Amino acid sequence: MEADIQRVLPSDFRTNFATPTRTEVQAARAIRPEVIALGVFGAIAALAALLIASQMIGRQVRLEGEDLHTLRALGAGPAMTTTDVLVGGIGAIVLGSLLAVGVAWACLRSPPIGPVRPVYPSSGIAFDSTVLGGGGLLLIAVLS
Numbered sequence: 001m002e003a004d005i006q007r008v009l010p011s012d013f014r015t016n017f018a019t020p021t022r023t024e025v026q027a028a029r030a031i032r033p034e035v036i037a038l039g040v041f042g043a044i045a046a047l048a049a050l051l052i053a054s055q056m057i058g059r060q061v062r063l064e065g066e067d068l069h070t071l072r073a074l075g076a077g078p079a080m081t082t083t084d085v086l087v088g089g090i091g092a093i094v095l096g097s098l099l100a101v102g103v104a105w106a107c108l109r110s111p112p113i114g115p116v117r118p119v120y121p122s123s124g125i126a127f128d129s130t131v132l133g134g135g136g137l138l139l140i141a142v143l144s
Contacts, residue, residue, distance in 0.1 A: 049096075049139070049143065050142070050143065053089075053092075053093055053096075053143045056089060056092065057086075057089040060085060060088055060089050061085050064084070064085050068081055071084065090144050093140060093143045093144055094140055096143075097136050097139040097140045097143070098136065100136065100139060101132050101133075101135070101136040104132055104135070105127065105132060108127065
């Protein structure tokens with residue numbers, strides 16, 4: 001594509017196409033297996049979180065099932081009994097998601113991993129509120 005553009009432009013016209021250097025290409029190729037492994041680990045962790053949350057909510061519903069008859073006898077409607085069951089589950093999801101965001105923030109010192117780490121320009125913490133906040137909210141929304 002760059003060669004086609006160069007042919008169309010006048011010979012004295014200077015262009016500055018950004019082409020990846022050989023080092024950048026090698027670094028990207030070296031990191032690729034680790035990126036795939038981390039992505040698979042993240043997917044497994046998300047699936048585990050979904051399964052654990054669904055089991056916890058189901059267990060909570062079964063444990064409070066005995067109290068359901070008593071609450072209904074006292075005049076509680078379906079909305080009130082449903083809210084009573086889900087408050088603990090959603091509260092646990094919110095607290096767990098906040099804990100997950102806190103752990104993710106604490107782990108920010110470790111990236112990047114692999115062959116890029118020795119040449120990474122910054123070793124400080126780079127708090128990315130969009131990723132951490134958005135991820136936390138997404139986690140709460142999906143699990144709830």
